[in-house]
Amino acid sequence: MLSTPAVSVSLHARLREATSHAHQQLESLLGLLDSPMSYTRFVAVLMRFHGFHRVWEPALERTLGDAAFTGPRRRLTLIEHDLRALDIDDLDIEALPIVPEAAQLCRTLDGALGSLYVMEGSTLGGRVITRRLLEDADWCPEEGLLYFHPYGDLTGERWRQTLALLDLVPVERHEAVVEGALETFALLLQWLEPAVVASHPRDDDTPSEWGVAL
Numbered sequence: 001m002l003s004t005p006a007v008s009v010s011l012h013a014r015l016r017e018a019t020s021h022a023h024q025q026l027e028s029l030l031g032l033l034d035s036p037m038s039y040t041r042f043v044a045v046l047m048r049f050h051g052f053h054r055v056w057e058p059a060l061e062r063t064l065g066d067a068a069f070t071g072p073r074r075r076l077t078l079i080e081h082d083l084r085a086l087d088i089d090d091l092d093i094e095a096l097p098i099v100p101e102a103a104q105l106c107r108t109l110d111g112a113l114g115s116l117y118v119m120e121g122s123t124l125g126g127r128v129i130t131r132r133l134l135e136d137a138d139w140c141p142e143e144g145l146l147y148f149h150p151y152g153d154l155t156g157e158r159w160r161q162t163l164a165l166l167d168l169v170p171v172e173r174h175e176a177v178v179e180g181a182l183e184t185f186a187l188l189l190q191w192l193e194p195a196v197v198a199s200h201p202r203d204d205d206t207p208s209e210w211g212v213a214l
């Protein structure tokens with residue numbers, strides 16, 4: 001009897017399918033396409049991403065050990081640029097809280113690759129977010145903001161490079177990479193939520209203006 005050949009699903013397809021629910025949750029939590037986009041909400045979200053990248057980027061670089069790949073993908077300074085362009089001063093930026101658990105996402109190579117998929121993928125939706133901000137948010141500087149659209153015309157090329165790296169992962173390690181991506185979305189959801197909630201204060205709440213302890 002003929003056996004059915006195993007269908008091999010690419011790691012990218014598995015990642016997309018496994019994380020689509022979490023992506024939707026994050027997208028709707030952040031509401032970055034809400035119209036009009038609130039300045040307070042946007043700044044609070046950027047501040048939380050700052051606390052994530054500050055820990056995650058060095059951890060990723062240590063684990064991947066490929067400076068030529070990770071160097072052009074650093075985005076911490078882009079967040080700082082955006083916060084300054086939105087009138088946040090350096091002392092407040094320096095004092096922003098970090099999320100130490102972000103280092104754990106990169107404790108193994110497979111975890112780091114899953115995490116890389118999530119953070120690089122965010123540059124795809126970032127194109128839409130940036131266009132919307134320019135059209136719709138009167139507080140957005142004319143020259144635009146950088147964090148959500150860090151690579152400009154190189155976005156497609158950088159994404160293809162990331163997918164090419166994921167293509168090298170042998171099939172027996174796919175599950176661990178998918179786990180890493182899911183853990184990354186879970187941590188982001190948990191870390192970003194207070195910023196979003198606090199930028200919509202209820203009458204009986206007295207949160208800090210930015211949803212973070214400055």
Ligand code: HEM
Nearest residue numbers: 016026027030031032033117118119121122124125126128
């Ligand atoms: C309101 C916020 C967001 C919107 C509107 C959005 C929208 C999108 C869109 C339209 C795409 C597909 C782009 C394309 O195929 O050319 C995409 C892809 C993706 N986004 Fe988002 N996104 C948002 C936030 C995020 C965040 C915060 C992350 C993670 C930090 C993220 C992770 C991803 C990933 C991993 C992909 C790639 C999916 C794939 O494998 O094709 N997104 N997003």
